[in-house]
Amino acid sequence: MQVIESGNVAAALGVKLARARVIAAYPITPQTPLTEKLSEYIESGEMDAEYIPVESEHSALAVCIAAASTGARAFTATSANGLLYMHEQIHWAAGARLPLVMCVVNRGVGAPWTVWNDHQDSISQRDTGWIQLYANDHQQIIDTVLKAFLLAEEVMVPVMVCYDGYLLSHTYMPFDVPDSSLTDRFLPPYNPAYSLDPKRPANLNTVTLPDVRPDIRGDMAHGYMEIRYLLHKSMLDAIPALKKIDERFASVFGRGGAPFIEPYLCEDAEYVAVSLGSLSYHLRDVVDMLRGEGIKAGVMSVHLYRPFPAEIIAQALSSCRGVIIFEKALSYGYQGALTSDIKSALYRHTQDSSARPSIVNYILGLGGREIATHHLYEAFKSSCSPDGMKGEETRWIGLKF
Template sequence: MRHVLEGSHAVSEAVRLARAQVISAYPITPQTHIVEQLSEYCANGTLNARFLRVESEHSALAALIGAASSGVRTFTATSSQGLALMHELLHWASGARLPIVMAQVNRAMAPGWNIWADQTDSLAQRDTGWVQFYCENGQEVLDTTIQAFRLAEWVNLPVMVNLDAFFLSHTYEPVDVPDQKSVDSFLPPYKPRFQLDLANPCAFNQLAPPNIYMEMRHNIQMAMDEAFTFFEQMEEEFGTILGRRHGAVEAIRCDDAEVILITSGTVTSTSRQVVAKLREKGEKVGLLKIKLFRPFPLNLLRELTKPASKIAVIDRNFSFGASGIFAQEVKAALCNFPGHPPVYGYVAGLGGRDITTEVIEDIYWLTKNSTAPENESSWVGLREVDHAVGQS
């Protein structure tokens, strides 16, 4: 049934439908609507789950590590500073191979305090061993969150579903909320491969000396590889049951595109308009949305960008001293691929600044008119700053 939901509540509905058993969270704007709704569901019995109102994000994830180790389905949500506080335990969750699902609202890192959209928070956690999704709209958020449980529990890796602050978390859209039966059919009750068990007592996460640690790490990478293939199979199933597919990446008019724009998150929706408008004008432009960031869809990317002569990556994030993070990833994906197109990196919309159709169009023209990328990344829309202001 279609409902008008804000992105946050799309997450809440998905978690309800997934029948999460232990939820643990600490409030942070703009994540609060997700957990408020779930708290309500737990309180009124809509969802049979224990909701732990812990004293920090760190404890939120720690509690889920305990719960997931006990063989139940777990969920948390956070954002920005909260995610950063969880950092240590992000590694722990993946190292312990726990299928924890997290909704992560992309918000800028302080200082100065900024609660608006920015992906640097979650991208800074790219090496923690979590599967990462970046969603474009409310429907995708709902569907991906349900899928996240299935994927996590199959490959025994934690999954992070990212959604942009406010642009997605607080924006109301029509969303099809599937019925419980369909979701149950897609997502059966969790059958843990291991758990704390009185009947079979063993110790988890103990000292792993050099003679075995590396193999354990390699096993995580094997799970990441498996996550990619499983994701595709799972989407097939999801499509069969619920009639929708989103894909690890989505290519829009890339077949004959000379310039391909690469985006993630809500900027994709804006870019769709720009691409449609430019195509009307006869420009050979395509759009590639990357939804699955970890594992990174290397082969898909190589395949889909083949026709293009230029690639423009729009990053609402930045790795200081290097470049936009998606741009880095795209370059890394292509560099061993002979004759690949040059990659232009653009940084835009940090800290919630609007990435308007004009900004995207500018990026297209800048790319089209350039002979070669001049910088690792170009900052788009930087304003003149009066450096005298605020100085003594």
């Protein structure tokens, strides 16, 4: 069914169709309408789930961790400082290998306070052991939420579904809401390998020792390092798993085919812009303008940020002259995190160093600073030459000093 709704409602519809059984969330702008919508669905009986009100984001994720440990499909959502307040539990959920799904409605983090969009919140959680997927529009939000549950339960690693605050969360767009008979076929009920059982008490995620240890039967149990290695391995397994899930999704719903990256006019492009989220669709307008002037430009959107599909990204970029990375977040004191990751991917996967593309990193849109199309156009165009690609420093768009 085609509807015109907000991005937050697209996410809520996805969670409802996924038949999540436990929702625990604390309201924070711009995520609030998503959790409000879920509480409405539950209150009206449209959705068979427990909505657990909590006093903080830390508790929200703690409730989801407990719920998932008992075998329930659980969901939460947050933004910015709320996500940071969860940070300790975010690491915990990954180490505990619980298949949670969380929407991160991207917003800049304080200080100073901002409620507006950038990507610093989710990028700062890059190394927590969660899978991170970025959606570019409302259709991708609802579709990605559905895929995220399947992916999380397949590899037993929690998934963040990230989408831009306001730009997507509060804008209205037409999108398809799949029929529940199809979503039930795509996403069967969660069948946990293990869940807490009062008849057989167990203690989960107890203190480990630096070395392996015998359990009560005398069998050797993994130590911290083995458990963490297996998390890394499962993260890497998520790459082929996501490909299969995307294929399955396409066979049921007829949409998909770009699970990791989404290139636009990249095939013959000499200069390729790269970004996360809705900005990459904004950049398509600029690519069209540059193509109109005879410049071979393209834009590539990164959907799967962790695990980082390094080989796929390197292959997609290795034949162009310049890669121009537009980021709404950065690792302060160095450069955008995506830029570092792409440089590392190209270093490893392009043998001939002289053939490696040059890289430029633009920082823009922090704290919701307006990103005007003509700013993108000027920045992109000025980079489309060997001279334009020179220099290591990050370039900032839209600063007003």
